[in-house]
Amino acid sequence: MRTDMTASGEPSSQAKAAHPYLGGFLAQLRQERRLSPHTAAAYSRDVAMLLELAGSTPLQDLQIHQIRRFVAQLHGRGLGGRSLARLLSAWRAFYAYLARDHGFTRNPCIGVRAPKSPRKLPNALSPDEATRLVSMAGDDPYTLRDKAIFELFYSSGLRLSELTALKPADISFPDSTVRVLGKGNKTRVVPVGSHALQAIQAWMELRKALAREGETALFVNQHGAAISPRVVQGRLKAWGIKQGLPGNVHPHMLRHSFASHVLQSSGDLRAVQEMLGHASISTTQVYTHLDFQYLAKVYDAAHPRARRKPAKP
Numbered sequence: 001m002r003t004d005m006t007a008s009g010e011p012s013s014q015a016k017a018a019h020p021y022l023g024g025f026l027a028q029l030r031q032e033r034r035l036s037p038h039t040a041a042a043y044s045r046d047v048a049m050l051l052e053l054a055g056s057t058p059l060q061d062l063q064i065h066q067i068r069r070f071v072a073q074l075h076g077r078g079l080g081g082r083s084l085a086r087l088l089s090a091w092r093a094f095y096a097y098l099a100r101d102h103g104f105t106r107n108p109c110i111g112v113r114a115p116k117s118p119r120k121l122p123n124a125l126s127p128d129e130a131t132r133l134v135s136m137a138g139d140d141p142y143t144l145r146d147k148a149i150f151e152l153f154y155s156s157g158l159r160l161s162e163l164t165a166l167k168p169a170d171i172s173f174p175d176s177t178v179r180v181l182g183k184g185n186k187t188r189v190v191p192v193g194s195h196a197l198q199a200i201q202a203w204m205e206l207r208k209a210l211a212r213e214g215e216t217a218l219f220v221n222q223h224g225a226a227i228s229p230r231v232v233q234g235r236l237k238a239w240g241i242k243q244g245l246p247g248n249v250h251p252h253m254l255r256h257s258f259a260s261h262v263l264q265s266s267g268d269l270r271a272v273q274e275m276l277g278h279a280s281i282s283t284t285q286v287y288t289h290l291d292f293q294y295l296a297k298v299y300d301a302a303h304p305r306a307r308r309k310p311a312k313p
Contacts, residue, residue: 019051021059025097046090049074059098064108067091075115084114123247124257130154132243134195141206142222146235148196148203149219152178153251155196157258157276159183160229160251166218168207171200182277190275 026044029035035043053070054062071084079087091109098104125133134150136143152163162180170179176197177189192200203219210224211217217226233250240249255276263272 021094021098021102022047022051024101025094028097028101042086043090043093046087047094049087050091050094059095060104060106062108064111067108067112071112071114081115088112088114123253124260125245125249125253127261129245130254130257130261133240133245133249134199136239136243141203141210144199144206145203145219145227146239148199149232150236150239150254151196151199152192153254154258155193156180156190157255157262158190159255159277160232162277163251164217164219164227164229164232167216168204168218170218171197171204173197173201180277184279186277188274188277 022044025047026040029040029043030037050070051059053073054066057066067088071088074084074087088109092107095104095107095109099107134147134154136147136150138144149163152158156178158178158180159182162182165181166178171177171192172179176192176194178192179187179189181187200218207218207220211220212224215224215226219227219232221227221231229251236249236251236254240247259272259276262275263269266272
């Protein structure tokens with residue numbers, strides 16, 4: 001099997017031009033599927049990689065175990081799960097073309113999955129940094145609006161889309177809760193801290209004079225219409241810089257900070273799952289940087305038989 005790659009890890013130019021099927025496949029991508037030159041070039045590199053790995057083995061003879069081995073080889077060379085998933089997608093499309101135009105009867109790439117990539121999560125603010133962010137000086141209406149938004153993000157761990165969709169009636173001051181419409185149109189009720197409630201109450205007094213007639217959004221822009229997610233992102237980034245915080249502060253960072261700080265204080269993974277609106281607790285576990293040592297510590301402290309030593313013979 002030939003594996004003569006270039007120093008950058010891409011197939012050689014000879015491999016790209018050596019196979020009679022590759023040109024026809026690229027013509028189909030450009031002419032029938034109307035893919036951009038950039039996307040077609042990416043397909044070309046991906047399929048050329050398959051041809052390079054196959055070497056002297058005819059394409060029609062490749063088996064699923066060989067495709068799996070190719071994926072393992074590339075993974076060993078440092079390709080991540082997303083890159084390998086893109087490669088497999090291109091290879092499956094190539095075999096679909098071969099079945100249509102060249103009589104191939106099998107697609108050995110079907111059923112092969114790329115390894116999962118580790119989820120990249122935003123850094124959390126420390127409790128001191130979160131406090132610094134929401135300690136904003138100024139009493140103009142939009143500073144108070146921004147303070148209410150940031151306090152609510154950090155207090156309750158809302159998604160950006162959930163926060164911008166809120167209505168005034170979703171806030172219950174007597175119960176100290178917010179009613180949220182989350183993913184899959186699922187409603188959940190999340191606690192709201194006292195600082196956030198105070199900031200929201202101050203904003204709602206000003207909102208009466210700023211919102212357009214008939215506007216139902218809790219947070220509005222300078223035109224009195226519902227604030228957009230992009231505006232929230234921009235305001236949070238600007239305030240992060242102004243308050244001297246490191247890096248790019250964005251809404252998901254506040255959601256992550258909320259989850260991390262509540263979990264560190266309580267250790268209650270199930271409660272954090274409910275407040276974040278995660279369907280699976282495994283999502284919460286990854287989201288909050290849980291590791292085995294943390295879980296083992298919780299187990300040792302909580303399980304009645306975890307610390308019992310076996311009796312001496």
